[in-house]
Amino acid sequence: VFDAFAKRNISAAYTPLVLAQGLSAYLADFPHRCTEQLISQGVPSLVFAAHPEYGSLAVDANGKPVKPASDPLQGLFAVMHSRQNNEGGFGLWTSTPQSHRFASVYAMQFLIEAKERGQRLPGDMLDAGERYLMQLAADESDGSLDGLRERAFAVYLLTRQGTVTTNYLAAVQKRLDDRHTKIWRDDLAAGYIAASLKLLKQDREADALIAGPQAKLTRSTIENAYRFQPYSYYGPLVRDAGILYLLAKHFPERAKALPPAAVANLLRPVQRGWYNTLSSAQVILALDAYATQAAADGKLSLTEQHKDATSAAINAQVGALVRGPFSAAATSLKVDNGADLHAWYAVTQAGFDRTPPTSELKQGLEIIREFTDTDGKPIKTATLGQEIDVHLKIRATQVDSIGNIAIVDLLPGGFEPVLTPPSAPEDAANGDAANTDASTNNAQQPAWRAPIGVTGSNWALEYADVRDDRVVIYGTAQRDAHEFIYRIRATNAGSFSVPPAYGESMYDRTVQARSLGAKIEVTKK
Template sequence: MRFAFRDTTADSTTFRFDVASQNDSDAVQVRLVGRPVYTPRAYTVTGSVVDTATVVIDLPEPVDPERSRLEFSIGTTPLAVLAGSYRWLAVYPFDCSEQISSEMLPLIAIYRAGPVAPLTGLTTERARAEIEQGVAVLSGRQRPDGGIGLWSAEDWTTPWLSAFAGEALLAARDAGIPVRDSVLARLSNYLYRSAHQRGTIMAPIASWYSNLHVVLAEQVAAADFLSRIGKPDLPTENELYRQVAQLAWEDRLRLAQMMARRGARGAARQLISPIWASVRVEGRRAVLPDSARRSSWFYFPSSQRPVARLLSATLVVDSTNALIAPLVETLVEQARGTAGGWYWNTQDFGAAAAALADFTARQTRAAQRGYEVRAGNQVVYRSRGDTLREVTRPLTGAVSNVSDGGQRVVLNVRAGDAATSAGVPLFFYVTVHEVPRQRPVTPDQQGIQVERWYEDYETGKPIVSVTEGSLVRVRLRITVTADRQFVALTDPLPAGLEAVDLSLRTTGQLPGPGATIPETPTEAGEGEGEGEGESDYYPWGWYYGSWDAGWWSPFDHKELRDDRVVYVATVLWTGRYTATYVARATTPGTFVRPPAHAEEMYNPAVQGRSDGGVFTVTQRAP
């Protein structure tokens, strides 16, 4: 028996069927859970508090406060993100000096964190033993002139390479690992001479020194080590400051740290302020300008070092800067994808660990003060210095109406006794996951643009109505204005449609995603998931993505479910991407057409949705 009905409920629908005869009667009642006609959107604010701070989040549309969620987090130790990568951090005595130094820095950071960042299979004793081994190998590679050779004491070196090895030795010494004073003294003398007695570099990379950026980078590295060890070379630092316009992006940050260490905070701010201004905050994450990553780097490239350098410099120059929490989250989010460790090199691990170690120590001290979060007169959460944690609760009582028709969430965060930690700021994240009161129909773009339309399978013409039993081509287009990571694209199906699995034999004769009429002549040949332009558009080729019915897609994973189709991409580079699938109209009726939604899974405030509306399936003529 088929009958028409209208569903006006929010969460579930109840059907009751009564039957009766002259003498008997019976009834059956069935409750069916309804699928929401929306995908919750997230709004995130990051901040810090020394004494008190006010957090304001504006919501563009009225929300259901009982079902919407408020999330307040000061996070766990960021060093925990390195836990799954321990096998890539082990010190091997046959590695080159750069690799050993990069392996030592994360181990030292984890060793100093102690029980805050436990690693499976890595005890404190084992970590110390590996660090001691690294110290012994680097010390044994010190050349007669004081530099650290690449492979041995007889091998070539440069000021940058020796300074990097020296940074690992200094970090080990600060962690309580014995390092001979004579090794550090000879290394200091070598680096001082390299800045003041510039001679010919006898190395396979000698041709690089015709580039002024390389020459200045060597001087920055030497001066940075001398500053760290407590013997600042002020003439070299001043000369580098005079030539700041010629310095590479990362070298300006290192110079800012040197200036801050010697107390010249005005000069340090002058160096770093233009860099701060060029960084965008999207959700919980910081997005660096192209100039930070495009600069050609000699020696060892690193995709994470620019973020780590900026975090380290910001902690030194302005420990309350609002960019600190987003920079930490950027490193943490990118490290989440390195469980296999294969696309982070040793420079990535070393730079990230050194920066996160400093932040972790500060955040742990700040959390020990305790803090209180209030929404009006309500206490959302109160900590008395216990373990760092995340708190989630309904928005009930925390939302107020504003004149433009939207709503606002206002929180007051108050830190505990500042005297117990010398006023160290506590960094936090506040996220609202909204559940709207009204069914959304308008598109929204918060860092990701999503478009979706339906086509007649035979003609390719756009449709919002189809006859029962017909096939429908569903097309999705996603546009990102910056590189995005771990993106989930979800397309809820109108209840009258069902996705067709082309991998099944019963439907395998249908053409694949590329064998359809293109939307415009310029998109001819564009298959499912392909970006605009040539196939070599993608910086990493086919390391990411998957093959779908003979067409390459940037989405690594695809799921066809009863009520939705889901695509997941590890990385989407700046550009436009498409996806398409086939659905069949199975049930006549007028159905809600929920918006398609995309978001970064670990940074959901970067999101977007398509328009919504109604889709009609008409009954097939008998």
Template sequence: MVVAAGNGAYGSTEKTSAVRKPLMILPTIPRALSPGDQFMLPVTVFAMEPSVRQVSVNLQQNPFFDISGSPAQNITFDKPGDQVVYFNVKVKDVQGVGKLRITAQSGSEKAADETEIDIRNPNPFITRSMQMVLSPGQQWNASAKAIGIPSASTASLELSSLPPMNLQKRLQYLIRYPHGCIEQTTSGAFPQLVLKQLTDLSDAQQAETDRNIRAVIPRLTNFQNRDGGFGYWPGAPDSDEWGSSYAGHFLLEARLQGYLVNESAIQSWKSFQRTKANQWVPATNNFYGGDLQQAYRLYTLALAKAPELGAMNRLREFKYISPEAKWRLAAAYALAGYANAALDLVSGLPLEFPARQHPGMTFGSDLRDQAMALETLTIMGKRDKAQQLVGTVAARLSEDNWYSTQTTSYALLAIAKYCGKNPGKDKIIATVQVGGKPVQINSMKYLTQIPVPFAQGEVPMQVINKGNNTVYARLITTGQPLTGDSIRPTGNPSMLSMTVSYMGTNGKPIDISKMAQGTDFIAKVTVRNTGKQGTYQQMALTQVFPSGWEILNARLADAEPGYKSSPMTYQDIRDDRVHTYFNIRENETLQYSIQLNASYAGRYYLPATTCEAMYDNRIQAASGGRWVEVLNR
């Protein structure tokens, strides 16, 4: 385009000019693939000049793919135009970023295309562990066995002077958690802030921890509302009070450690906290858990050096204040410089809490409440009581029980803070052999981690306690089973029922085991609350689809879908999966539908569909995975 102007007059002209080569190629590839997938790779060859007649098309061999049949094909053009050639490709049992390089040649004319594609295992991570308590001089021999693909499986040996807390398992659970509300996003990073107080970190581990923390800090601003609070989901109209306190707590701790935090975001958050603190009164809608929510808010204000003493005193005089709220309020008084008031609040209080029937507005559990009490004792300098409690919290983490992101994060946080303020008296002295390579351990930290690399599927390991005190050893292995491996879906049909069905655009059921390429269809999930425990909050429905299917996102197409789903609180649509979040009342049935297209010919794995209450693992349902085919037209 040419534009001209002069003496108040303007003019322009434009001309379309085609940019092309005599020979061009265009492959059509799924956005992502899984180990074991088999697909038909179409390559469109364009002959733009009459001189292009005999064309040889080649697909290069590489470590990620096997080619069934010849990697080279020849085609003939009588005149300029386009033709399609097909290659049958199978994904090897590997993970990573694969490359498909295709070349074409006709005489002196050449064309090439190289496409990177993510090869990911859609199956969930599985963690296995074994442990041994080593007396002085005792030896332990064990073997770490890879789960799934050895190169993608990880293992870690933990040696601890405390009861082992499954640190690697619990930390990776938080980092890899697939959902991302304000609480879960914060929980994924919070323990990493204090990790170095608990264990020695290598330069690479410290760099990775810093990257994770720096990535989460700006992400949290996506949740912040105009009132200064943080919504449970990005764009939520109302701020979540516990989530606001929790996210603000993390940002304050991050700033104290030297991370860059937006000051205006902190000031806006403090204003929100102050307003809510002064407005709070007990009511029917916040009677259970509301006092703890207020106590935590007051604690964060005290941590921000802006204590609201009037609100603290009013809560202290509340007739029905719970023990867990007293522990949290005592921490606020201690930070504000009122040690005697803090001591009076916790005098005679128990260090055990009843198991919760519901996580409630604070996403809590009895273990989370114990962790908060441990943090309070650490702040108050009560080492003897804290020492008793830290062993209890660590021992509960070492069990193979499920804990929510909130409970896991706060338990690790409280243990690390205790360890940072109370250096260990017992050294960990041990000789370790991993795969025949010796490692000498001599550490004053409470916990030491030794990575176990998988060159093959199994690594022998030996530990000898050379010190004078007991050492707790735990070997933790994490990995994803191979696609198609037998993974038994877990569920509790007495609490939650779920059915998954597929239908055509005409509403009639279809068989997804074999579908013609180009078919539009709908995946419908029906979920029912069986009425055993009232309303279920913070439900998450996860649907991961095969590589050969495409999600038809009506929002991106600026069109209304031809089906209707039940109300939801949030929906996250990605390339190959959809996360849907909702609440479901007692005896209520909800339906959620996703429009799909069978886009790429081949054989692919359809992972399990799961539905769960994110803070109560008793409420869950799942369907099994299976192989499906998309037939070439």
């Protein structure tokens, strides 16, 4: 990587919360912004606000904390408020008439955590969200384990807010017993119900029910694959983090007695790179709940080893957390622990490749890009002011379908996207609209409309983010190739290199694709 822009840092502490540093860096650099991802990116700011010894999440080239120019949480609350609909739920990308169940419950967990930590929230957002939670807690429409887990999550959050949820808990538990009797007591759903019972002072029932999830967390079997289920936002790492969080928050005596295997099981997939935005945030919340005050200060030291067998002390920030940058010359790093206590460490590296990619990448996904004129004829040159079409062909290569795919297409330097204004709702000109009541207006809340795209596209676009230098589209890749077409306009004359288009699964980091780069020339008329 380019050394001038590289970031290399090592941290160590007597609390596992230090391990959140690397996940925080991953979240800070994540480029996509659905409601789940936006909230997950806010979790480190929320957690580290209560741990000033960890400093800011951002560090400069010397490893020193950089204070943000403004409060990131207040900006996040404003965006969340804009995505909340009339019934109190949240849309996945924008405010939509139909709430996204998981995103809505997850948003409420974040808001409740923020309130409990003393954050200032927009006045009506929490109250509206509670109304949605009550609606979901009573919703019998989804009897799947995923749907009942979301209901249990909603009931747990209502219980934390002081609502007496005895009837809700009985209804959810009955559905779980009726439909998933053999598996639900090891699921995170059982953890939510157990925590709710604990809050309601039903200790015996709570302790009996939390035993199954706790046994799952402290298992001795090592799983070789951590398959995340993107449509249900669930997987082994999310489960383990959720169980540790609930144990530490509501069953502190059980949390203190956990064997080392509990944290080891939580961290194993992180070490292997099997994490995403949601699981990263859940791990940070779990480690925060589990962490205790540092048992010793000033007894950890950091050293970097060099190829010529020399070593150099790393100039580290001293305190409950020791942290500092290491150089490009380091071949290994050493953490010296001067106390008879367990310590944790984390190493993060980031930067820009010196050599740009020159070949295609196909790891479970394939992207092919082509430029044509508006009649569909392939071109390599255009005239100033001409509009041309960009064809992106997308397909899954290993499975029949992959959801939550993001395709990032960087624009050539001399082009701008041609926006397609959304069409007006059919009833916009209806003269009787003023006579409709409030409930009708709520139901007519407009759905999101794509700002870009032309006739001929057959890829099911779920959302598009058009920026100055790129177009980012989101959807599902199928085994058969599907095509998305959008239009760009030449604004400058010259010869331009076109970076490769890049695609990835936002929740499975092993699925990636990259097209070939290209060149295009723009001539004056």
